[in-house]
Amino acid sequence: MDNVCEERTFSSIFKTNSKTIFNYIYYKYGNEEKAHDAVQEAFVKLWENCAKVTQEKAKSYLYTVANNLYLNVIKAEKVRLKYAEKHKGGATAESPEYVLEEKQFKEKLDSALNALPENQRTTFLLNRVDGKKYAEIAAMEGVSVKAIEKRMHLALKSLREKIEGI
Amino acid sequence: MQENYLAKWLNGELTESELADFKASEEYATYQKIINASGKMEAPHFDVDRAWNTFNERDANNDSTTKVVPLQPYKQFLRIAAVIAVLLTGSYFYINSLDKTFTTAIAERTEITLPDNSQVSLNADSKVSYNAKKWDSKRALELEGEAFFKVAKGKKFTVTTAAGEVAVLGTQFNVEHRPNFFEVTCYEGLVRVTHAGQEYQLPAGNSFVVVNGKLVTTDKPTALEPSWMHNESEFKSIPLRYVLNELERQYAITVSTKNIDTAQLFTGTFSNTNLKLALESISTPSQIEYKLSEDNVLFYAGNTP
Numbered sequence: 183m184d185n186v187c188e189e190r191t192f193s194s195i196f197k198t199n200s201k202t203i204f205n206y207i208y209y210k211y212g213n214e215e216k217a218h219d220a221v222q223e224a225f226v227k228l229w230e231n232c233a234k235v236t237q238e239k240a241k242s243y244l245y246t247v248a249n250n251l252y253l254n255v256i257k258a259e260k261v262r263l264k265y266a267e268k269h270k271g272g273a274t275a276e277s278p279e280y281v282l283e284e285k286q287f288k289e290k291l292d293s294a295l296n297a298l299p300e301n302q303r304t305t306f307l308l309n310r311v312d313g314k315k316y317a318e319i320a321a322m323e324g325v326s327v328k329a330i331e332k333r334m335h336l337a338l339k340s341l342r343e344k345i346e347g348i
Numbered sequence: 349m350q351e352n353y354l355a356k357w358l359n360g361e362l363t364e365s366e367l368a369d370f371k372a373s374e375e376y377a378t379y380q381k382i383i384n385a386s387g388k389m390e391a392p393h394f395d396v397d398r399a400w401n402t403f404n405e406r407d408a409n410n411d412s413t414t415k416v417v418p419l420q421p422y423k424q425f426l427r428i429a430a431v432i433a434v435l436l437t438g439s440y441f442y443i444n445s446l447d448k449t450f451t452t453a454i455a456e457r458t459e460i461t462l463p464d465n466s467q468v469s470l471n472a473d474s475k476v477s478y479n480a481k482k483w484d485s486k487r488a489l490e491l492e493g494e495a496f497f498k499v500a501k502g503k504k505f506t507v508t509t510a511a512g513e514v515a516v517l518g519t520q521f522n523v524e525h526r527p528n529f530f531e532v533t534c535y536e537g538l539v540r541v542t543h544a545g546q547e548y549q550l551p552a553g554n555s556f557v558v559v560n561g562k563l564v565t566t567d568k569p570t571a572l573e574p575s576w577m578h579n580e581s582e583f584k585s586i587p588l589r590y591v592l593n594e595l596e597r598q599y600a601i602t603v604s605t606k607n608i609d610t611a612q613l614f615t616g617t618f619s620n621t622n623l624k625l626a627l628e629s630i631s632t633p634s635q636i637e638y639k640l641s642e643d644n645v646l647f648y649a650g651n652t653p
Contacts, residue, residue: 193400200399205391214392218399225403263389284385291385309358310386316359334355342378 186240187232195240196225203248205312206322209304211252212259212296220248245322260296261303263311287345294344302337305330354379449477452493454600457576462487466505467498471524471576473597494524496574499537511558512543519552522574529590530558535572559587579620585613591630592647599623606648608636 186192200221207217224247228235235243265288295303301323308314308322316330323330349366356362357370357379370376452458452470460468460476463483470476474493479486487499488506499505501518508514511530514523519537524530532541532550539550543558550556557564564585575582581594589610592603598620616633618626627645631638637650 196400196403197396200396201394204394204399208391217392218394221399222403222406226406263391265385265388265390287381288385291382306386307389307391310383311389311391316355328352331352331355334358335352338354338358338379338382341382342375345382346378 184236185233186228186235186237191237192229192232195228195237195244199241199244200225202308202312202314202322203244206245206304206308207248207252209261209307210249210300212261216252220251223251224248242321242324246324249323261307263292263295263307290345291341294341297344298337298340302333302340305333306337306341309334358383445479445481447477447479447490449475451475454597462489462500464500464502466500469496469577471495471597491523491525493526494522494576496520496522496577512541515540515542520573521550526590526593528560529593530556532556533574535574555584557586559590575617576620580617581620581626582617584615586615587611588614588630588634591618595626595630595645599626601643601645603645603647606646608634608647608649 186195203221203224204217207220208214211217224244227247228240228244231243295306298306305319305323308319309316314322316327316334320327320330349369350356350362353362353366353370357367362370450458450460450468450470452472452474454473456472458470460470462468462478463480464487466487468476468489471494474491474495476489476491476493476495478489487503488508490508492509495507497505497507497516498520499516499518504515504517506513506515507523509523509525509530511525514521514532516537516539519539520535521537521539522531522533522535524532530543532539533555534550534552536552538552541548541550541556543556543563544561548556581591581598583591583594587610588608591614592605592610595601595618596603601623612634614630614634616629618629620626623640627638627640631647635650636647639646639648
């Protein structure tokens with residue numbers, strides 16, 4: 183059996199992909215609730231059509247469903263991302279200036295990210311936060327690797343320009 | 349610098365010289381900062397196990413509906429409807445191409461109008477069949493039993509029975525074929541009868557009778573139609589056995605005989621509507637007795653000479 187109707191196959195697909203689907207939708211629309219719903223919706227659809235979807239196709243099927251769910255329906259909200267905690271009780275003493283500067287930089291980065299077109303932001307964050315390769319992102323979005331490189335390049339360029347205040 | 353060099357840089361795909369140039373540029377510091385800062389970002393918390401449980405509960409709740417209800421029941425319906433439509437059309441044409449068959453039961457008569465308005469009167473316990481589709485090119489039908497034909501003028505009209513073939517152009521004639529009995533009577537026009545490889549021309553007012561494989565000559569019929577058309581069965585020098593068989597067909601009764609010579613010839617008629625009268629009509633001239641009980645009749649030799 184090559185389809186995904188088998189309980190164990192299905193649950194392993196769920197475990198490996200749900201988090202990324204969640205992030206993917208969140209990066210696009212900045213709405214956690216919608217991102218949670220998208221995960222559920224995508225897997226319900228996959229389960230309903232499990233007999234027709236092969237294991238290789240399951241991933242792109244999930245992203246297509248999740249993506250189509252909110253296409254042209256909801257407006258992107260502000261994407262808010264936390265930063266990893268600093269090493270607790272770290273030996274490195276940081277000057278207040280440095281801490282302030284870093285805080286300001288993060289704020290600038292945040293607003294620059296939200297100013298990006300949705301597809302550039304999604305690509306950038308999937309790569310930077312989730313460590314997804316360009317090829318993987320290309321498969322999720324259903325575009326070529328080169329298109330993803332272009333988005334990545336433009337994203338970085340816009341971010342720098344925004345942060346430097348150009 | 350190559351196309352999309354920022355993306356290539358992140359992926360470590362720049363050449364050494366390109367990398368050196370890039371590092372020397374003034375934007376480099378900011379890019380590095382962006383990369384460092386974004387590398388520490390975290391997406392909102394997502395609990396895979398909780399999502400899995402949510403999914404399973406939802407799946408369990410909806411299991412019966414989500415799995416069973418087709419996504420597009422209307423489409424499913426259309427599919428079935430299409431199949432039925434195809435079958436119906438197919439069988440319509442198939443059935444149309446089959447022969448049309450009309451059957452009468454014992455004590456039943458029916459009238460049939462053929463495609464060219466020729467009339468067929470079917471006597472009791474008989475069967476006629478023809479192909480309506482090919483009728484225009486071939487006027488032919490098969491007969492078991494007895495029927496009277498009023499044939500419209502036109503091409504050759506053929507009646508086939510197991511005992512022989514009757515061909516006409518346009519006329520009125522009666523064909524009767526019963527076990528060991530074959531009779532054709534022509535009332536108008538000319539009928540050609542083929543029996544046992546022999547061809548006979550039968551002009552109006554003549555009968556062609558074969559009993560037990562032997563050709564029998566009979567008197568000319570005087571009527572314009574066979575008597576059974578007027579609810580009478582008429583016989584001219586016909587062995588009693590066939591008369592009694594006809595009686596069985598007209599009344600749905602069982603006839604039995606005792607001490608009677610059923611080969612004796614019978615000339616006369618009997619009513620097809622009044623059994624009592626019919627029994628009298630047969631028994632009196634033959635000088636035999638009968639006993640009727642429900643749907644059984646026993647003919648037996650009388651005591652009187």
